[in-house]
Amino acid sequence: MFNLTNKKESILPILIEPSILSADLTRLGEQVREAEAAGAEAIQIDVMDGRFVPNITFGQGTVVALRAITPMFLDVHLMIVEPEKYLTEFAKAGANRLIVHQEACPHLHRTLQTIRGLHIETGVALNPGTPLCMLEGVWDLVDVVQIMTVNPGFGGQAFIHSQLDKIRALRQIITARSMNIRIAVDGGIDVTTAPLVVEAGATILVAGSSVYNKKASVEACFKALQTSAHRV
Ligand code: DX5
Numbered sequence: 744m745f746n747l748t749n750k751k752e753s754i755l756p757i758l759i760e761p762s763i764l765s766a767d768l769t770r771l772g773e774q775v776r777e778a779e780a781a782g783a784e785a786i787q788i789d790v791m792d793g794r795f796v797p798n799i800t801f802g803q804g805t806v807v808a809l810r811a812i813t814p815m816f817l818d819v820h821l822m823i824v825e826p827e828k829y830l831t832e833f834a835k836a837g838a839n840r841l842i843v844h845q846e847a848c849p850h851l852h853r854t855l856q857t858i859r860g861l862h863i864e865t866g867v868a869l870n871p872g873t874p875l876c877m878l879e880g881v882w883d884l885v886d887v888v889q890i891m892t893v894n895p896g897f898g899g900q901a902f903i904h905s906q907l908d909k910i911r912a913l914r915q916i917i918t919a920r921s922m923n924i925r926i927a928v929d930g931g932i933d934v935t936t937a938p939l940v941v942e943a944g945a946t947i948l949v950a951g952s953s954v955y956n957k958k959a960s961v962e963a964c965f966k967a968l969q970t971s972a973h974r975v
Contacts, residue, residue: 755925755946757972759937759965760818762787762929762951763809764800765898771805772812774955781965785816785839787929787949792823795847796896803829803836810837818842820868820929820949822895827854834861842866842889842927845877855884866927870894871903875913885924887947888913892940893930898951902931907943914944934971941975948972 761783766774778786788806793799806819819838821829826843827850833841841858845867848854858865866887867878871894878888890910893900910926917924927947928940937948954964 757941758784758947759968759972760785760787760947760949761954761965762789762898762949764789765951765955767955774961775809775813777961778954778965779813779815781962783815783965785818787818787820790819790821790823791896795824795844796822798896803832806833806836806838816840820889823847827857830854830857830861834863838863840864840866840887842868842887844868844870845873846870852881852884855881859884868929871906875909875916882920882922882924887925887927889927889929891930892928892932900931902936907939910940910943910945934967937968937972938975941972
């Protein structure tokens, strides 16, 4: 399976990672296959519990179902309270990475140790109001830091430009400490904001409504995002 974090940041490719939150759920399997055919190497599954965020979406069963139909890297974004209760289940379901929110993890170090013990990748997401210093003490357990560029819960929201400074600051920390950590961004990523976040240091661009929408095919949307992200 993919090991997307084992290379030096400087030569890492920019990955467009479609989020299924905005996919047509009446044909989710087809939409995932369309992303794969367009060239996606990973998809993000937005798990929401109606408590950590004001929306309810997918569970372990969706991961099991998608694991069965695609070899793509399954990046599971746990927008839930008490994620530590569900780590093993999501790993068994087929997740290749589990992203937990720092804001939902009073014992973040132990939670990340648990994910590492499941032999899959770790991710920590930071909401727009959460500073980078909240990651002090766990850097060595983190494969991906996901900077939320919207307040989580829904697709199609406006990009929060103030997060560009946070991405730049994170890039500087990673470089200064020679850490093997990738920067993902999630929320409001489209052909306009993609070059901005790449310029700031992101290499994983999670995109939902700019990939899955009624305006164009998944392939056309995905390739437009790739082009815009590589314009930098
Ligand atoms: C949090 C979700 C969304 C989703 C992408 O609300 O995590 O950010 O993945 O949504 P878009 O790309 O439509 O903003």
